[in-house]
Amino acid sequence: MKGEADKLREIREGFVAQWGVMGTQWGINRTMAQIHALLMTGADAMSTDEVMEELAISRGNAHTNLKDLVNWGLVRIVTKKGERKEYFEAEKDVWEIFRRIVEQRKRRELDPALQTVEGCAEETKGMKTKEGKAFHQQMVQLEEFVRFASKMSDRVGSLPHGKAMQLAMKLFG
Amino acid sequence: MKGEADKLREIREGFVAQWGVMGTQWGINRTMAQIHALLMTGADAMSTDEVMEELAISRGNAHTNLKDLVNWGLVRIVTKKGERKEYFEAEKDVWEIFRRIVEQRKRRELDPALQTVEGCAEETKGMKTKEGKAFHQQMVQLEEFVRFASKMSDRVGSLPHGKAMQLAMKLFG
DNA sequence: CTAAAGTTTCACTAAAAACTGAAAAAACAG
DNA sequence: CTGTTTTTTCAGTTTTTAGTGAAACTTTAG
Secondary structure, three states, rough: OOOOOHHHHHHHHHHHHHHHHHHHHHOHHHHHHHHHHHOOOOOOOOHHHHHHHHOOOOOOHHHHHHHHHHHHHEEEEEOOOOOEEEEEHHHHHHHHHHHHHHHHHHHHHHHHHHHHHHHHHHHHOOOOOHHHHHHHHHHHHHHHHHHHHOOOOOOHHHOHHHHHHHHHHHHHO | OOOHHHHHHHHHHHHHHHHHHHHHOOOHHHHHHHHHHHHHHOOOEEEHHHHHHHHHHOOOHHHHHHHHHHHHEEEEEEEEOOOOOOOEOOOOOHHHHHHHHHHHHHHHHHHHHHHHHHHHHOOOOOOOOHHHHHHHHHHHHEEEEEEEHHHHHHHHHHHHHHHHHHHHHHHHH
């Protein structure tokens, strides 16, 4: 008969693998998503070596992706007293995870888009031809939208979990 | 002296190129983003050959990405009377573009995630160990969140432009 | 039907991204 | 300091994804 611990390990491995696959579809690399899943579902913080072992990946790969996760604010470094090694621990609160992701994506995707679109809108401001006006108009629309999205991201980031849910539910029924 | 048309062409080319770069960061391939930018900022629908010419890409590439854009609902096929060729025309309304993207991403990213997480929550339902309970709890949290996100996506998709802005502004100031 | 125009597919190539493993650098205990 | 442990970097390799171009297929005009 199979113990509960074995069954859990199996299910967890399945989750980690699946999360990895989904990561690739999200435009995140597989390893990073897998490490995240692993840390998110584990009781204790893990060392680089433990992560390497568990996922059968190289040190370089483990290291880079752990550090990337730290940069995303999804994982933090902890140290155990008397030990020299770094351990990694994931943020587990789902709303907090969401906030961090929104924040980063805003920074990486929205902000650069805004710059581009702003520039194009500015440079076509006074155009007189039909094409020029249409292009300018399109850029203005886009700019407005990106600004809006940007603002929304900021707001989401500043709402605490419960409040957000409440408001959103009121808004959308 | 440089004419307005020339300047516009230059700016537009810049926009198309930039949009392509941003596409890659969004996890969308460069060509697809470029074609989208091209069609979004042009007055008329374009044929496959025109797109090939403008972006200096192969027929296969142009074809595949145009069809992908059609599948995303961001571009539609139009035919000119008396002509046999297919022409492609982009949705230009920014809010409508946003809705389509939300809809597709939900289908491609949220729905599969929900399945995975649901499964893991279900399979660990009755677990008795500390680890088992913790894992289950984490899965339940995730499931709730994904369901919430899913619902929000649907709601966004069903709101008309003006209404959405209004409501959102009220909500977030 | 036949031929021309247009669309789709696909084996192959090119480019980009991810990963490895080992060496270098940094941190630290004694 | 010196030796040991741990972290970081990076040149080279593998894997994955994107793109090419020509052939196959489809559609329609004559």
